[in-house]
Amino acid sequence: MAETFAFYLFSGLAIVTSAFVIGQRNPMYSVLLLVASFGAMAGLFIQLDAPFLAVALMIVYAGAIMVLFLFVVMLLNAPTEDALQYDRTHPLRHPVVTRFGALLAGVLVIQLAYALLRANELRVPISGRADGTAVSSVAELGRVLFQRHVFAFEATSILILVAMVGAVVLARKESDS
Amino acid sequence: MIPLSYYLIVSAILFALGTAGVFLRRNLITILLSIEIMLNAVNLTFVAFGRYAGDVNGQIIVFFVITVAAAEAAVGLALVIALFRTRESLNPDAFTTLNW
Numbered sequence: 001m002a003e004t005f006a007f008y009l010f011s012g013l014a015i016v017t018s019a020f021v022i023g024q025r026n027p028m029y030s031v032l033l034l035v036a037s038f039g040a041m042a043g044l045f046i047q048l049d050a051p052f053l054a055v056a057l058m059i060v061y062a063g064a065i066m067v068l069f070l071f072v073v074m075l076l077n078a079p080t081e082d083a084l085q086y087d088r089t090h091p092l093r094h095p096v097v098t099r100f101g102a103l104l105a106g107v108l109v110i111q112l113a114y115a116l117l118r119a120n121e122l123r124v125p126i127s128g129r130a131d132g133t134a135v136s137s138v139a140e141l142g143r144v145l146f147q148r149h150v151f152a153f154e155a156t157s158i159l160i161l162v163a164m165v166g167a168v169v170l171a172r173k174e175s176d177s
Numbered sequence: 178m179i180p181l182s183y184y185l186i187v188s189a190i191l192f193a194l195g196t197a198g199v200f201l202r203r204n205l206i207t208i209l210l211s212i213e214i215m216l217n218a219v220n221l222t223f224v225a226f227g228r229y230a231g232d233v234n235g236q237i238i239v240f241f242v243i244t245v246a247a248a249e250a251a252v253g254l255a256l257v258i259a260l261f262r263t264r265e266s267l268n269p270d271a272f273t274t275l276n277w
């Protein structure tokens with residue numbers, strides 16, 4: 001009972017805060033609401049027996065990446081979105097094009113609903129532990145990460161290095177060169 | 178126990194919200210935030226499938242997704258700063274030309 005309540009609480013919180021992230025005109029509020037959305041997501045991860053991921057999500061995502069976003073919003077003095085800026089003469093906003101887009105979105109929703117209703121049949125464990133118990137130990141997580149996925153893990157460090165150099169190069173003033 | 182499809186439905190709603198944000202918002206920072214919402218919706222799918230299949234790889238891949246999201250945020254925000262410096266605007270409609 002408590003499990004069901006927590007699921008509805010956290011998923012409802014995640015959906016509502018995400019919807020408000022989209023609905024805000026001020027990017028500052030959007031970033032702070034997204035932190036709340038990540039908090040609710042961490043609650044869902046704990047329910048799915050992934051406590052280490054929940055902590056990593058809060059520290060890395062809500063702690064580091066969102067602060068980076070906040071930093072940029074404050075640095076650029078956060079220009080709020082102006083409704084008058086909406087350009088109605090843009091070729092992509094032609095009524096025929098928008099109706100076609102709405103049709104495609106409807107098809108996507110129908111496909112998603114069909115696939116999700118079929119997902120109910122997926123009860124048998126596909127691989128891993130046959131009894132379907134949770135894998136929540138950090139030791140096992142680290143063992144798999146540093147043994148089977150060690151190449152991907154090392155490649156990640158190169159990705160971070162490239163992203164760091166790229167960010168410095170892109171944000172540099174042109175006059176410096 | 179909560180059925181798997183409930184988590185998938187939450188994930189689908191979050192992903193749809195992120196997609197709507199990318200298409201509807203006219204602010205580069207909000208568009209980047211919408212991409213983060215979409216990445217997190219996919220993370221939820223991975224963790225839910227990993228939990229119900231009893232497979233630890235569902236959690237491993239979320240670490241890589243978080244790493245890629247960090248790299249994407251760093252490069253994306255650097256691009257936003259560079260674009261804002263040239264046009265004094267965050268509206269993506271202001272950046273319709275490659276020549277300035």
